[in-house]
Amino acid sequence: MNEPKLEIKLDFITGLREIVLNEISQYANLRVIKEEGDSFYLDFVQDLTEIKHLRSVSRAYIIAQNSKYNPLYISNHKSILNNFVEIIISGNRDKFKTFKITCAGSDSSEVRSIAEYIQRTYGLTKKEEADMKIHIIKLDGIWEIGIQITSRPLSFRDYKVKNISGAMDPTIAYAMNSLCELENANSYLNVFSGSATLLIEADQCFPNLKQLIGFDNNKKYISLAIQNIKKAGLIKKIQLKKKDVFDKPDLGKFDAITSDLPFGMSISKNEDLEKLYRCFVEYCEEILNHGGKLVVYTSEHEMLEKIILKSKFKIIKTLELKFMTSVNAYLRPKIFLCRLKP
């Protein structure tokens, strides 16, 4: 039996392709060999440290593809699994106590025998919400066997004190900040800061930023954001204020402004979204430095686009995203990168 040819697979949110490619290209050791849907496949690397640091990627796996790797074949050649399991548990044994196999026919005798093998060989317990996630799936006519590299998705961040609905996916926050080209910026404002995902991601990726300010009008979010900021160790660096955008708070001028605009359920019913968006855009016209970047994210993009087109801003680029929310509905938000017209 030949050793499996291992590769790295990276999954990302639909629409973030160029951001992910750009991030990967910053690591000389990482080489993309193919692309399928919203996944990149990379040459295998023994040291997974760089993979685990990728901030635009949702999930990372070690995989091997082969037309033979169906569940029956794997159950007859179970030692193939050792190649995967041993790499990810080496040095991380304490992080992996439970496992799950995702596979069509998961209650078949073949899959049951694979599960028993994992249980017996590695002392792991089978569980639905598992630390170790193994998959045996058929993609475009070829079988793929794989294992997720980390017990949590790569997009999980340690600074999140608790997960709230409406908080931005950190890979999207990373994408928005990288569009701002923050390596050349000093001052950063996040309007509608919520739980502070954008602010924390900005500082962690661009520690050169001298001034990071965020504001939100909701006391509950401000206090959650403070907890997240403290957990990230950034309480001395990030300033948070309780302000309402309708008051156009005077906080100075900024090289970059980012915003995850309220939309859908996250805004109170009485508020007129269009009025809020218009006020936000007018405010940004006044406080963005010339040459600075405004990056905005919303699902109500048609409304926002109309307002921007009538404003002093020029849209430089848009990214169209698509992903499933926790309640299994598709969201199709857009990111707008804008600059003030000369």
Ligand SMILES: C[S@@+](CC[C@H](N)C(=O)[O-])C[C@H]1O[C@@H](n2cnc3c(N)ncnc32)[C@H](O)[C@@H]1O
């Ligand atoms: C989509 S959420 C931002 C979520 C944030 N990016 C995160 O990761 O947690 C929008 C935020 O806008 C705030 N907001 C709504 N209306 C506002 C207003 N008039 N002035 C300031 N903040 C407002 C809400 O309290 C909410 O936290």
